[in-house]
Amino acid sequence: MSSERPCPVCLGRSYAHFTDERIDPARVGALTYASRKPPEFMCLRLVRCKDCDLVYAPPPPAEDFLHAAYSDADFDSGPEALAAAQTYADALRVHLPGLARRNAAVDVGAGTGPLLPFLQEQGFFPVIGIEPSRAAIEAAPPAARPLLREGMFSAAMLEGETLSLITSFMTLEHLRDPGEFVSTAHGLLEPGGAIAVVVHNWRAPLNRLLGPRSPIIDVEHLQLFSPRALHELLARTGFEHIALKPIRNAYPLRYWLRLTPLPASAKRLLLRLLERSGLADRQIAMNVGNMLAVGYKPEPSK
Numbered sequence: 234m235s236s237e238r239p240c241p242v243c244l245g246r247s248y249a250h251f252t253d254e255r256i257d258p259a260r261v262g263a264l265t266y267a268s269r270k271p272p273e274f275m276c277l278r279l280v281r282c283k284d285c286d287l288v289y290a291p292p293p294p295a296e297d298f299l300h301a302a303y304s305d306a307d308f309d310s311g312p313e314a315l316a317a318a319q320t321y322a323d324a325l326r327v328h329l330p331g332l333a334r335r336n337a338a339v340d341v342g343a344g345t346g347p348l349l350p351f352l353q354e355q356g357f358f359p360v361i362g363i364e365p366s367r368a369a370i371e372a373a374p375p376a377a378r379p380l381l382r383e384g385m386f387s388a389a390m391l392e393g394e395t396l397s398l399i400t401s402f403m404t405l406e407h408l409r410d411p412g413e414f415v416s417t418a419h420g421l422l423e424p425g426g427a428i429a430v431v432v433h434n435w436r437a438p439l440n441r442l443l444g445p446r447s448p449i450i451d452v453e454h455l456q457l458f459s460p461r462a463l464h465e466l467l468a469r470t471g472f473e474h475i476a477l478k479p480i481r482n483a484y485p486l487r488y489w490l491r492l493t494p495l496p497a498s499a500k501r502l503l504l505r506l507l508e509r510s511g512l513a514d515r516q517i518a519m520n521v522g523n524m525l526a527v528g529y530k531p532e533p534s535k
């Protein structure tokens with residue numbers, strides 16, 4: 234049993250209760266660790282940091298448990314992953330003119346690489362995706378596969394590259410040490426370069442409404458951010474001009490249905506109705522409580 238960690242964002246030790254642990258070992262399968270999947274309503278004991286507003290698991294699962302879970306995890310390469318990448322690309326696009334240069338762009342937790350073509354179109358070179366799951370890399374489209382590097386994000390993996398942009402979408406919740414991740418990113422970026430992250434916002438109205446039945450309350454999430462906690466994470470590391478905004482996710486209706494906390498039988502019935510009426514693939518954009526943060530590494534003052 235590991236001892237309690239301090240708040241992984243501000244290192245504070247003063248917290249309030251958030252949720253109790255609920256884990257059913259029989260249901261902890263590979264699917265639990267895929268990034269998009271039916272919610273299973275399992276979670277670790279979570280507390281809320283009184284200093285920075287982060288919600289986190291004080292004793293997170295062991296490192297080897299997490300690593301094994303991610304390298305073997307199932308992944309989603311279907312239309313939902315593409316739709317998510319499109320959403321993130323659209324949210325990111327408006328921030329790119331703020332970048333001084335278009336050297337390397339790195340997407341961390343790249344999956345099958347759906348964001349990489351967008352980064353290439355935007356003129357970054359080279360474009361690199363980092364992904365721990367070999368299965369995801371093997372399933373990547375032929376154009377994306379040579380851009381993907383297998384492993385966990387580290388400075389050693391990117392030696393010799395000059396980085397203008399690091400993106401990481403829906404991965405910070407899964408990391409044992411998000412502070413270390415952001416600080417490694419800051420060290421790797423060239424001055425004037427930017428980090429862009431998308432995370433769930435636990436304070437978003439939908440997540441507050443669903444409470445413990447929200448899909449974000451899940452065993453795979455070691456921490457959950459609010460706008461304040463996310464700003465704190467980037468600011469502490471030295472990022473400046475930090476911009477946060479909610480994003481609207483566009484997905485087919487059939488995917489929204491999967492996310493709802495309805496009983497499986499009700500979902501099957503509704504899905505049949507949607508398919509019969511031809512609405513199942515209709516794209517619907519909604520704010521489901523995700524947010525984008527962009528921060529810039531300062532240029533040295535002259």
Ligand SMILES: [Zn+2]
Nearest residue numbers: 240243282285
């Ligand atoms: Zn904190």
